[in-house]
Amino acid sequence: MNKYEIKTILLSSSVMAVFFFAILYNAFARKIDVPACIPYNATFRQSAIKKVDDTHYEVYIIARMWAFDPAEIIVPAGSTVDFYLTSADVVHGFNIERKGVNLMAIPGAVNKTTVNFTDYGTYRIVCHEYCGAGHHNMMAQVLVTYLKK
Amino acid sequence: MNISKSYKNTILIGLFMPMTLFILGAYNGVMQTLYRAGVIHKTAVAGINYYQGLTMHGVINAIVLTTFFAVVFGHVIMSHYLKKEPPGWSYSISMILMVGGTLIDAVLMIIGKAQALYTFYAPLKNSPLFYLGTSLLIVGSWVAFFGWIKMYSDWKKEHLNAKMPIAVLGTFVNFTMWFISSIPVAYESLILLMPWSAGWTNDINVPLTRMLFWMFGHPLVYFWLLPAYIAFYTILPKISGGKLYSGNAARLAFLLFLILSTPVGVHHQFSEPVMGQGTKLWVSILTYAVSIPSFMTAFTVGASLELAGRKRGARGLFDWMGKLPWFRSENYLFGYFLCGLLLFIFGGLSGIINASYSLNQMVHNTGWVPGHFHMTVAGPVLLVILGMSIYMYSTVSGKPVKFLSMVTIVPYVWMIGVAILSHGLMAGGLMGEPRRTNMGMSYTNPASDLFNPHWVPTATVTMVGGIVMGVAASIYLVCFFVTALGKRTRQPAISLPESEELHEEKTIPLLHNMKPWIIASVILIMITYIPSLINVFKYSSPVPNKFNAESPVNEGGNNDVHSQSMTNEKTK
Numbered sequence: 001m002n003k004y005e006i007k008t009i010l011l012s013s014s015v016m017a018v019f020f021f022a023i024l025y026n027a028f029a030r031k032i033d034v035p036a037c038i039p040y041n042a043t044f045r046q047s048a049i050k051k052v053d054d055t056h057y058e059v060y061i062i063a064r065m066w067a068f069d070p071a072e073i074i075v076p077a078g079s080t081v082d083f084y085l086t087s088a089d090v091v092h093g094f095n096i097e098r099k100g101v102n103l104m105a106i107p108g109a110v111n112k113t114t115v116n117f118t119d120y121g122t123y124r125i126v127c128h129e130y131c132g133a134g135h136h137n138m139m140a141q142v143l144v145t146y147l148k149k
Numbered sequence: 150m151n152i153s154k155s156y157k158n159t160i161l162i163g164l165f166m167p168m169t170l171f172i173l174g175a176y177n178g179v180m181q182t183l184y185r186a187g188v189i190h191k192t193a194v195a196g197i198n199y200y201q202g203l204t205m206h207g208v209i210n211a212i213v214l215t216t217f218f219a220v221v222f223g224h225v226i227m228s229h230y231l232k233k234e235p236p237g238w239s240y241s242i243s244m245i246l247m248v249g250g251t252l253i254d255a256v257l258m259i260i261g262k263a264q265a266l267y268t269f270y271a272p273l274k275n276s277p278l279f280y281l282g283t284s285l286l287i288v289g290s291w292v293a294f295f296g297w298i299k300m301y302s303d304w305k306k307e308h309l310n311a312k313m314p315i316a317v318l319g320t321f322v323n324f325t326m327w328f329i330s331s332i333p334v335a336y337e338s339l340i341l342l343m344p345w346s347a348g349w350t351n352d353i354n355v356p357l358t359r360m361l362f363w364m365f366g367h368p369l370v371y372f373w374l375l376p377a378y379i380a381f382y383t384i385l386p387k388i389s390g391g392k393l394y395s396g397n398a399a400r401l402a403f404l405l406f407l408i409l410s411t412p413v414g415v416h417h418q419f420s421e422p423v424m425g426q427g428t429k430l431w432v433s434i435l436t437y438a439v440s441i442p443s444f445m446t447a448f449t450v451g452a453s454l455e456l457a458g459r460k461r462g463a464r465g466l467f468d469w470m471g472k473l474p475w476f477r478s479e480n481y482l483f484g485y486f487l488c489g490l491l492l493f494i495f496g497g498l499s500g501i502i503n504a505s506y507s508l509n510q511m512v513h514n515t516g517w518v519p520g521h522f523h524m525t526v527a528g529p530v531l532l533v534i535l536g537m538s539i540y541m542y543s544t545v546s547g548k549p550v551k552f553l554s555m556v557t558i559v560p561y562v563w564m565i566g567v568a569i570l571s572h573g574l575m576a577g578g579l580m581g582e583p584r585r586t587n588m589g590m591s592y593t594n595p596a597s598d599l600f601n602p603h604w605v606p607t608a609t610v611t612m613v614g615g616i617v618m619g620v621a622a623s624i625y626l627v628c629f630f631v632t633a634l635g636k637r638t639r640q641p642a643i644s645l646p647e648s649e650e651l652h653e654e655k656t657i658p659l660l661h662n663m664k665p666w667i668i669a670s671v672i673l674i675m676i677t678y679i680p681s682l683i684n685v686f687k688y689s690s691p692v693p694n695k696f697n698a699e700s701p702v703n704e705g706g707n708n709d710v711h712s713q714s715m716t717n718e719k720t721k
């Protein structure tokens with residue numbers, strides 16, 4: 001190997017190292033992480049919106065051909081929402097626009113993530129995994145309302 | 150080298166048949182962009198529905214065309230460098246299995262019995278024969294590889310002190326990786342999915358099938374790419390008028406792919422439950438590592454091209470680029486290779502974004518992803534396939550290439566098309582546009598409740614790119630078939646442009662022995678996949694689900710059966 005080759009390898013490895021530290025920084029300091037694992041059981045097959053306290057909600061979502069249940073989730077601005085997602089039939093996707101929430105709904109497994117809705121507005125949830133003939137109609141939404149005092 | 154008739158026919162069939170199917174593959178690609186842009190608001194056109202067409206597009210372009218090319222290019226490389234033919238049993242059995250498997254899949258896709266896309270994710274089911282057909286295609290490619298091993302060991306006996314040529318090393322690395330990684334998918338499709346789809350079994354562990362699929366899925370993309378790398382290292386320096394900058398660097402790059410390609414499959418599963426966060430971070434690191442051999446390739450190929458430019462009289466820092474043989478019809482391969490490389494710069498960089506753990510959440514399953522991989526698989530991979538297919542067809546059949554000037558401009562047109570298409574898909578993807586979706590029925594249909602005007606401009610850009618690609622593909626296909634149906638003017642032969650190395654380098658024994666690398670690869674696979682497998686069984690349970698794409702009725706049982714089997718699982 002000549003000096004140019006060694007420089008290239010060092011340079012490209014350092015670039016990748018910088019990217020890697022950016023990942024670690026986001027995962028640990030800013031808590032931006034990939035979804036977590038939870039053991040699956042049949043209780044996740046029941047959809048529900050539970051209010052834990054004024055700003056904390058738990059939402060249990062079932063994806064099925066070709067709708068989400070619940071199809072509309074209403075929470076006040078400033079809420080933290082834990083989403084638990086599974087599927088009743090085939091594999092579906094779950095993408096909340098502008099929130100970087102990106103989950104797969106898999107039968108026999110449950111996916112979990114936590115989102116803060118700081119701004120009011122409508123956030124569409126689109127199924128982004130092919131799930132059969134009606135896939136392109138599969139949408140839900142989160143409605144974030146003004147916080148009433 | 151002169152060739153026997155049956156070997157010649159095998160090679161020609163292996164080029165002709167996938168190219169014929171590519172007509173269907175390209176047609177469906179262009180149609181997808183029309184649906185997505187909202188120009189077509191229908192579920193089906195000409196009897197092919199969107200998802201059936203997308204299944205054809207994925208299976209034909211990404212599995213059939215690429216696998217046939219890897220095998221045929223492998224045959225030509227082996228015969229060119231070793232001056233032998235593979236054993237007759239290997240190339241004929243291999244081609245029969247591959248053609249048979251492909252025909253089964255093609256018929257099933259056309260009659261609509263296979264429309265679960267090329268990833269065939271359970272619990273959507275295809276006809277059981279689809280899993281069989283795909284397996285035959287893969288096993289057929291193994292048989293060709295077995296023949297080359299025999300051929301190489303014979304050659305080695307006659308040439309005791311000879312080094313393994315770089316192109317042969319690249320081919321062996323590619324097929325070793327392919328062989329190792331297709332074992333999980335063979336298990337998935339033949340042992341798990343086929344009996345389940347045929348109705349002999351009922352339950353299926355979905356996360357397990359997905360893990361097995363992606364153990365294969367990522368090596369699959371390198372299986373597409375490595376033939377192109379072989380061409381960049383061993384053919385491109387020659388046709389651009391230079392020399393290969395470093396042979397050892399080329400060998401090292403191939404061997405790094407051997408150890409790093411298979412264990413990274415989980416990077417397609419960042420958004421899934423079941424795989425632990427630790428495993429996901431680990432595969433992010435490994436995927437970053439596998440970018441190093443690609444950076445090395447960029448350097449070595451770039452340096453070889455610079456050398457070529459300087460030999461042609463370039464002096465300054467950048468003018469060597471202009472001195473390269475662009476747009477020369479006697480050297481049409483150059484355009485195919487260089488346009489592919491240019492696209493790959495962006496394909497590779499966007500790939501690093503996909504691999505970046507939590508950043509993947511921004512792009513997973515959106516239009517960004519097909520935007521990314523059309524700059525890889527429909528970039529360097531396809532352009533090398535197109536260029537080399539017509540080149541090999543012409544030399545092996547002895548028929549001259551027709552419409553040379555058309556053949557010469559095709560890659561430039563294609564490159565522009567891909568750049569536009571990928572820009573549209575990626576920009577749309579960042580705004581949440583979903584992939585694998587007939588958007589014309591809903592999101593880009595003003596008459597629908599789900600209409601989203603933000604996605605229309607990007608989907609329209611995508612369509613413009615798609616049409617340009619369609620034009621390039623049509624020109625190419627006309628040239629290919631006119632060439633193939635033309636008259637023979639020369640003696641059939643197997644020959645490839647062969648690059649020389651710039652310096653005679655020191656022989657490093659580790660770069661000439663594949664065994665330690667294979668062992669390292671198996672160890673890395675275990676380190677990654679044993680924890681994943683444990684997680685699969687810890688966090689998920691099998692379900693009696695079995696669905697046809699057309700209907701939400703479970704063919705595998707009812708919900709009562711389901712909740713019963715679930716209560717057993719209730720441990721917490």
Ligand code: HEM
Pocket residue numbers: 174175176178179180181182185203204206207210211214266267268519523526527531570583584585586587611614615616618619622
């Ligand atoms: C004729 C030019 C082409 C056009 C216009 C085109 C267009 C597209 C579009 C728009 C999609 C996304 C569809 C969706 O997700 O809903 C797509 C998917 C895809 N394309 Fe292409 N493409 C072309 C050529 C190719 C080539 C040459 C290859 C590979 C060699 C290829 C491989 C793929 C694959 C693997 C997918 C993903 C299929 C899936 O998600 O199941 N395409 N193509």
Ligand SMILES: [Cu+2]
Pocket residue numbers: 092093127128129130131132135136138
């Ligand atoms: Cu869907």
Ligand SMILES: [Cu+2]
Pocket residue numbers: 366367370413414416417
């Ligand atoms: Cu991958």
